[in-house]
Amino acid sequence: MHFYHTNDIHSHFESWPQISRLLCDKKREHLAKGEACYLFDIGDHVDRSHPFTEGTKGQGNVRLLNEAGFDAVTIGNNEGITMAHEALSTLYKDAKFDVILCNLFEKGGRPTWALPYKIYVTEHGSRIGVIGATAEYTLFYKKLGWEVTSPREELKRVVKEIAERTDVIVCLSHLGITEDEKLVVECPEIDVVFGAHTHHLFHEGKLIGNTMLAATGKYGEYVGHVTLQVDSHAKKMTAKLYRSDQLTTTEQDIQQVNQLIESGKRAMEEKVFYNATPLPQNLFNPSPLASLFGRALIAYTQADCALFNAGIFLGSLDKGWVTKESLHTLLPHPINPCIITLDGAELKEIYELSLNEEWPQIEIKGLGFRGTLMGAMIHERLYKNRHGKLYAGNREVVAGQTYTLATLDMFTFGFFFPSLKEAEKEYCMPELIRDVLGWYGTELNEVNASNRVE
DSSP states (O other): OEEEEEOOOTTOOTTHHHHHHHHHHHHHHHHHTTOOEEEEEOSOOOOTTSHHHHHHTTHHHHHHHHHHTOOEEOOOHHHHHSSOHHHHHHHTTTOSSEEBOSSEEBTTBSOTTOBSEEEEEOTTOOEEEEEEEEOOOHHHHHHTTOEEOOHHHHHHHHHHHHGGGOSEEEEEEESOHHHHHHHHHHOTTOOEEEEOSSOOBOSSOEEETTEEEEOBOSTTSEEEEEEEEEOSSOEEEEEEEEEGGGSOOOHHHHHHHHHHHHHHHHTTOOEEEEEOSOBOOOTTSOOHHHHHHHHHHHHHHOOSEEEEEGGGOOSOBOSEEEEHHHHHHHOOOOOOEEEEEEEHHHHHHHHHHHTOTTGGGOBOOBTTBOSSBOOOEEEESEEEOTTSOEEETTEEOOTTSEEEEEEEGGGGSSSSOGGGGTSEEEEOOSOOHHHHHHHHHHHHHHHHHHHHHO
């Protein structure tokens, strides 16, 4: 049996034509020899930072998976919590593969587009049980109208259900390496775990007991291949990787990648609002663009004050019509706004931490951020007066009183502001920060139009 797998592509399509061709060729070769062959993607194939994904609402990604001949996928957090409930519900409507996911539910039960498991039977009669689960981002899923349950507990339950009806069990796990290692200790009946989420990489797999762990890193840099031989006495497994940058590239491949970008941009030509004056960005200081976004964040959330980093802006806004495409180019991040309720003492601590002179030069990877540097921390309606007292809006910040802070969800995970991890918070979903800026620009246009009429 041959299993080829990808994970955490994140809409990095630079090598996708070569990957697709490799998978099609390998599957054709194995089937011609009478060998079983299956193709799996382990989630986060979708990433809304890419114009093709954004412009097609992720359904372009599904088309690419169809064309490559994938047999089954599971979802990652980028499919699960960066898309609205309706968008995820319709994402796989044209899929020619199975979506295997045992730990996601909605009102009324399991979503119709997902299977808790699938048993594939080879030409020689071997029964392969495929199970899958995604990471447990409870608050985010709940906000979007989903219920996500404990993945390890659900997977163990499914394994118990199908064990006697299968010869081999493989798991599509978008849980991360730590969870995978716990899973195989708790559930040694699983033969192979195809991993994802933490972008870990195993060049020759990793054996824990009799279970093989396999993973290909991120961004399509590698394609994985696990070979499994089964006889009446034992199961023999080997794992290897193909480097995508060593696959043959043609001029047509380059054209295809460019066409994906252009088709996505064309799909986002819709005008959102008219920008009456140029709004330049400054990575290391306040700017007119940052000021507009700060006002937008407060108007949208009705918070007392706002805090965000200048590095979120990947350019400036010119005078003229702002389209969905220009908003996406400016703010490609799958980041949601968040409203945090804080005591005055906590808000003072956050403010002081945000003044760290080293932060603007920090390179940020992950957390939904798709830029490079943190940039300056921007404070909107959060300032010190000439006497050194901190104000949030028109109120002095005093210990014992509560205040609301609008910020980005990336700051709520505790990496920069530890106290925000446990603070009372409300995520604004499914709106991304570019949606907030677009909404505010539209509101300003309507106000200006009304004033002209009067």
